[in-house]
Amino acid sequence: MEDRxxxxxxICMPTTPEEEITKIVGTLEQTASEHGGKVEKxxxxxxxxxxxxxxxxxxxxxxxxxxxxxxxDLIKELERRLKVxxxxxxxxxxxxxxxxxxxxxLVAHREHRARRRPRKTAPSPVAGPGPGPAPxxxxxxxx
Amino acid sequence: xxxxxxxxxxxxxxxxxxxxxxxxxxxxxPPRRGKRQYFRKKKVCRFCVEKxxxxxxxxxxxxxxxxxxxxxxLPRRMTGTCSKHQRWLGVAVKRARNIxxxxxxxxx
Numbered sequence: 001m002e003d004r005x006x007x008x009x010x011i012c013m014p015t016t017p018e019e020e021i022t023k024i025v026g027t028l029e030q031t032a033s034e035h036g037g038k039v040e041k042x043x044x045x046x047x048x049x050x051x052x053x054x055x056x057x058x059x060x061x062x063x064x065x066x067x068x069x070x071x072x073d074l075i076k077e078l079e080r081r082l083k084v085x086x087x088x089x090x091x092x093x094x095x096x097x098x099x100x101x102x103x104x105x106l107v108a109h110r111e112h113r114a115r116r117r118p119r120k121t122a123p124s125p126v127a128g129p130g131p132g133p134a135p136x137x138x139x140x141x142x143x
Numbered sequence: 144x145x146x147x148x149x150x151x152x153x154x155x156x157x158x159x160x161x162x163x164x165x166x167x168x169x170x171x172x173p174p175r176r177g178k179r180q181y182f183r184k185k186k187v188c189r190f191c192v193e194k195x196x197x198x199x200x201x202x203x204x205x206x207x208x209x210x211x212x213x214x215x216x217l218p219r220r221m222t223g224t225c226s227k228h229q230r231w232l233g234v235a236v237k238r239a240r241n242i243x244x245x246x247x248x249x250x251x
Contacts, residue, residue, distance in 0.1 A: 051245050103196040106196045
């Protein structure tokens with residue numbers, strides 16, 4: 001089976017000590033490797049306010065994982081572990097590889113068009129660079 | 144509308160405003176409008192301008208302008224988002240709601 005990319009976010013009780021969260025992440029990483037997957041990235045977003053109350057809490061400790069997996073059983077197992085764990089109050093897994101594939105296709109398409117365009121307007125090179133540099137500095141909000 | 148009446152009308156009581164009309168076409172000129180015309184600036188899809196290929200549900204600050212205070216997704220006609228990006232946006236907002244980054248509906 002092809003390699004799939006998932007996003008896994010889970011929320012812990014805000015009272016959980018840091019080392020317990022690290023322990024949960026550790027077990028998840030271990031389960032992932034046992035099932036032929038790999039955790040690519042771990043981000044602890046820290047305690048933040050939730051948009052609505054979950055388990056009578058208004059705040060939660062967010063942890064984000066990006067992982068690769070070749071089999072769906074891994075996700076089943078990870079979610080089972082999160083469900084069993086007392087500290088975790090909410091979790092969500094999203095499969096993203098198909099969207100990333102679509103995104104790459106769009107980027108490739110645009111690059112292809114960009115490459116083709118100058119040839120079309122070759123007789124008048126003035127028109128080419130005109131609209132180009134305007135939208136460049138728009139990508140500021142990355143955080 | 145009162146401004147329109149203040150336009151000079153010297154013909155007086157003879158036949159009302161219609162009287163001056165037949166001589167009008169000779170002089171030509173565009174018809175004067177009482178109301179000012181509004182030209183609404185065409186809204187452009189913000190994601191198309193920035194060439195966004197993937198709307199990330201994790202970036203709450205990016206989704207927030209497209210969500211009402213009570214948590215509703217704003218319609219396209221308000222934000223000017225194109226159909227394609229509105230679809231992606233809807234998916235992203237719904238994912239964000241699922242993990243409590245955005246509200247389904249605000250409490251109280």
